Amino acid sequence: MSDNGNDTPHLPGPSLWPIAFAIGVALLLLGLVISWLVALIGAIVAVVFGLLWGRDATGEVRAEAPPIQPETPADDPGAVEGAVQETLPGYTRSRFLEASLIGLAGGMGAVLTLPVLGFMVLPSFTNVEEDEADLGPLENFPEGQYVIATYLAVPAQGxxxxxxxxxxxxxxxxxxxxxxxxxxxxxxxxxxxxxxNGPIDETAMTEIEGGVELRPVLAQSFGCPCHxxxxxxxxxxxxxxxxRSMDRYTFSIRNGRLVLGELYAVGNVSGAGANATISRYPWSVPGTHVDGVSAWLYPIVPSQVTG
Ligand code: FES
Known part of the structure; x- marks a missing residue:
């Protein structure tokens, strides 16, 4: 029981801030799966409404906290009348609670936001510019047959x-x-x-300058050993x-040599070989849908190419 006989606890009034805070956290978690932009918006919403919630929750306590009177030189029997009085700012319990809640909300916001920002920004620094790859003369690529070409994407890094x-x-x-x-x-x-999915002709392996190795293979399909x-x-x-379908490279022919360009993602290929129609998309990491309903979760702009 309190000193004045009033047992009513200090409870904050009803507020929508907790709901908005929860929506922000939900958006953040959803964004970690589907889009960094959604995650960032969720983090901002969570931090803003978390702060508002904390402020509301401590408002009554802060309003009722009695002001603390600074000590005056009058308490000191040796004080001299008319002397300049120096007062120190009071640090009340309500201010301590407010600062704690704001600090806590800020800390939570940082914990939730910094990893998101890190994942958004770091790729700009870690993506190494890759050179085009010269796979050598066209004669090394017999018509209608696959050749396994291995090459150094960044020769300087080995x-x-x-x-x-x-x-x-x-x-x-x-x-x-x-x-x-x-x-x-x-x-x-x-x-x-x-x-x-076919035999590799190791005896016909060809080495090209720059670390390129070519191995003819009799394959009409491909398989992944993992799953x-x-x-x-x-x-x-x-x-x-x-x-989705396997990623592809763009290519160019220079001085009778085959040169690999950039990678791109593929939704579906209809037709075959030179007459294939390819649903082409900007390259994306494995596991990312690029077409169909699932692609709504991955904001990639499609384009169509043929050849
Ligand atoms: S099937 Fe290829 S990594 Fe899972």
Whole structure:
């Protein structure tokens, strides 16, 4: 029981701030899965409404806290009348509670927000600019057959950057342009190395300057050893958990040599070889849907290419 006989506890009035705070936390967690932008908005909403909630919760206590009178020199029998009196600011219990709650909310906000900001900003610093890869003369790529090409994506950083591409010379298009299907070997489920489903002719291995190795392979499909993902000869998913078709490379022909360009993601491939129609999307990490209803969760702008 309190000193004045009033047992009513100090409770804050009803408020919408906790609901808004909870919505902010929910948005933050949802954003961690679907979009950094949503996560950032959620973090900001959580911090703002968390602060407002904390302020409301301590408002009654702060309003009822009696002011603390600073000690005056009058209490001191030796004080001299008319002397300049120095007063110190009071630090009440309500101010302590308010500061604690604000500090707590700020700390929570930092814990929730900093990792999100880190994931948003860090890739700008960690993405290493990759060179184009010269895979050598076109004669090394027989028409209609896949060749496993391994190369150094960043030659200055050595073997740790070695990548594998499956390259098939489709022959000329109807317009007489050269056509290549070039698939990236990283599985679009979780990133394991996809293997060609067919024998590799190690005896016909060719080495090209710059660390490029070419191995002909008799393969009409590809498989992932990790979780059983399967792809057809065009890179379309045919079985298992992968969420899209195999990623592809752009390419160019320079001085009779095949040069790999940038990677892009593929939703679906209809047709085959030089006559294939490819649903092309900006490259994205494995596990990301790029088309269909699921793609709504991944804000990527689609475009269509043929060839
Ligand atoms: S990583 Fe390829 S199927 Fe899972």
């Amino acid at each position: 073997e740790v950057t070695r990548r594998t591409a499956f390259v098939r010379n489709n022959g000329p298009t109807d317009d007489g342009e050269p056509s290549f299907t070039i698939l990236y070997s990283r599985c679009v489920h979780l990133g394991c190395p996809v293997q060609p 059983g993902g399967q792809y057809d000869a065009e890179g379309n998913r045919t079985a298992g958990p992968p969420v």
